[in-house]
Amino acid sequence: MHDYIIVGQGIAGTMLAHFLRQKHKKLLIIDRMHHQAASAVAAGIVNPITGRHFIKSWRVDELIPFAFQTYQSLEKLLGTKLLEFKNIAMIFDRINTVNNWAMRSGNPEVEAYVHPNFDPSFYRQFLEQVEDGVEFRQSGRILLKKVIENYKKLLQQEERYLEEKFEHEHLEIQTDSVVYKGHRAHRIIFAEGYQAIHNPYFNYLPFLPAKGDILMVRIPDYPANDKLVKHGVFIVPWKDDIYWVGSSYNKTYKQEAPLATEGEALKERLQRILKIDFEVLEHLCGIRPTVRDRQPFTGQHPVFSRLFLFNGMGAKGSYLSPFFAHHFAQYLDDQCPLDSSIDIKRYFKYFDKNKH
Ligand SMILES: Cc1cc2nc3c(=O)[nH]c(=O)nc-3n(C[C@H](O)[C@H](O)[C@H](O)COP(=O)(O)OP(=O)(O)OC[C@H]3O[C@@H](n4cnc5c(N)ncnc54)[C@H](O)[C@@H]3O)c2cc1C
Numbered sequence: 001m002h003d004y005i006i007v008g009q010g011i012a013g014t015m016l017a018h019f020l021r022q023k024h025k026k027l028l029i030i031d032r033m034h035h036q037a038a039s040a041v042a043a044g045i046v047n048p049i050t051g052r053h054f055i056k057s058w059r060v061d062e063l064i065p066f067a068f069q070t071y072q073s074l075e076k077l078l079g080t081k082l083l084e085f086k087n088i089a090m091i092f093d094r095i096n097t098v099n100n101w102a103m104r105s106g107n108p109e110v111e112a113y114v115h116p117n118f119d120p121s122f123y124r125q126f127l128e129q130v131e132d133g134v135e136f137r138q139s140g141r142i143l144l145k146k147v148i149e150n151y152k153k154l155l156q157q158e159e160r161y162l163e164e165k166f167e168h169e170h171l172e173i174q175t176d177s178v179v180y181k182g183h184r185a186h187r188i189i190f191a192e193g194y195q196a197i198h199n200p201y202f203n204y205l206p207f208l209p210a211k212g213d214i215l216m217v218r219i220p221d222y223p224a225n226d227k228l229v230k231h232g233v234f235i236v237p238w239k240d241d242i243y244w245v246g247s248s249y250n251k252t253y254k255q256e257a258p259l260a261t262e263g264e265a266l267k268e269r270l271q272r273i274l275k276i277d278f279e280v281l282e283h284l285c286g287i288r289p290t291v292r293d294r295q296p297f298t299g300q301h302p303v304f305s306r307l308f309l310f311n312g313m314g315a316k317g318s319y320l321s322p323f324f325a326h327h328f329a330q331y332l333d334d335q336c337p338l339d340s341s342i343d344i345k346r347y348f349k350y351f352d353k354n355k356h
Helices: 011-022 060-078 095-104 120-124 144-157 193-198 260-273 317-332 344-350
Strands: 002-007 027-030 083-085 087-092 132-136 140-142 171-173 178-180 183-190 210-218 227-231 233-239 242-246 279-288 297-300 307-311
Touching: 002 011, 011 027, 011 060, 011 144, 011 307, 011 317, 027 144, 060 083, 060 140, 060 144, 060 317, 087 095, 095 132, 120 132, 193 279, 193 307, 210 260, 233 260, 242 260, 260 279, 297 344, 307 317
Parallel strands: 002 027, 002 183, 087 227, 183 307
Antiparallel strands: 083 140, 087 132, 171 178, 178 183, 210 242, 210 279, 227 233, 233 242, 297 307
């Protein structure tokens, strides 16, 4: 008998497995590594200040330090590098943004994240349309794919892993447990990312998945490989002279696989801003588990008390997942109530009892 079956080992499922494993729970993780899983293509950027109006992201003062601390402890556990601290250089391509920044820069909330040494002339050497910019600190990049792959190995060594597609129709819900193809557990937690839209128990929730396309490009002699540069798109140092460039944000996508026109559009955007030559190596895409109110979807099923959801990490899974997985593990253990801002109870009115 397992304590928990977790369906999905993206960054959300990985983090939840990690904190439940720390509590010595017996786990079974089921995943088939879907091609469009967001965690497999995301850059893993941890970015405290976002958008043209320089808004401090939701609860970053507690979420980001907790995330960095968690990935550092995972580095020790897994014996590999998973976190890169890098400043974010935001380039302003128009006067409007320069003015917006002038209005926001004195705000103490934002000021704490500003690194004083932004020099536009450095960026003008290799970027077009540089009016000005700002550099933010307390930021970085999580090597999400590496976190997941290494954690998977650990789970496999401990014989806690089933590499296959979970088929919801095979789930038996009993009064004291759930059974999936002979595997019995006290509870099951779904962490399927955007594929929750196919989960018959939780697809009543207002998921609004957003597709994101990215390019992997080679840029020999790119001078800012110690920074995460945002100039419309992000240019993120990946490995040697290879960079991650992205991403698009599309809520009305018609197909899940990469679309050539999206790849071309990204390439054109890069051509417009980069003065140096580059070569496109690969075009990939993933689908973000974004939700209507941009707050995670976690909690217990309204009728089946053995079924739980851990999802809705949206466009910020790299630093939302550690904090909320830790909190969720505490909640599952009856150590605290679930934070109401992430509890799916806020959407119970959407649940139609007659369908279940
Ligand atoms: C292009 C792009 C760029 C992004 N950049 C960033 C960024 O810089 N920083 C950041 O913080 N976030 C970023 N994100 C968002 C981030 O990727 C997500 O928030 C996060 O990865 C969501 O993780 P998840 O585990 O919930 O979902 P996923 O990563 O989608 O994982 C879900 C897992 O469930 C498995 N699964 C689903 N259904 C089944 C089934 N029936 N049977 C078996 N397995 C199943 C899948 O195989 C998958 O492994 C980006 C996303 C995209 C698409």
